[in-house]
Amino acid sequence: MDQLNAWFTQLLAGNAIFTANTLGFYWNGLVTTVQLVFLCLLLGIVLAVPLAIGRGSKRWWIKWPIYAYTYVFRGTPLLIQLYLVYYGVVFFNGIQDTIFWEVFKDAFYPALMAFTLNTAAYTTEIFRGAIKNTAKGEIEAARAYGMSKGLMMRRIILPSAFRRALPAYGNEVIFMLHASAVASVVTIMDLTGAAYYVYARFYAPFPAFIFVALIYLCLTFSIMFVFRRLEKRLLAHLRPRGA
Known part of the structure; x- marks a missing residue:
């Protein structure tokens, strides 16, 4: 009977938390999560491409620092x-008197930095493997046309590597979406932070977190759909004829 009463209380609380005010919190959390994930992925891939090229360099003073970072x-x-970036910044002497403090005192930007460095490390290794597996025939054909190393990298190797890396990179995007939930521990009001707020206000953990889980699920399936379409378009030449 006590268990039945507890479930009934949760059901009533669940009906109470889906108001215009709480849905506004969920919406703001969704916008924050999408912004954080999109920006960290964008900055991460910008960092990862040159790092992946450097990772394959024969010069040890280029290759090994990148390897250590990843x-x-x-x-x-x-x-x-995230903790090291968010809490470690304050230990730099005099930073509170500089313009950088205006950036780092907002929890969004330390989280963005931590997420960017993390996803850039994974993306670097994904692209490095894709570049390394470039078919020798493509490279020989580019050399036969008289392409320089830079031109060959830009026109042949990188486009080919991007197509091969697409499935693995899609998994990395989904991973970062799920990992962004830890941003709530540094006071960022993302989707998980919104669920914590609603739970603390209405003492209804199941409706709050299940609703957020469904939002994450919808975002995940949307990402999977986009990458499947990209794979189907960019890897069409690998499918058997007539498939």
């Missing part, structure tokens, strides 16, 4: 990285 950020939890 090893550290792929080998440590994202939450720890």
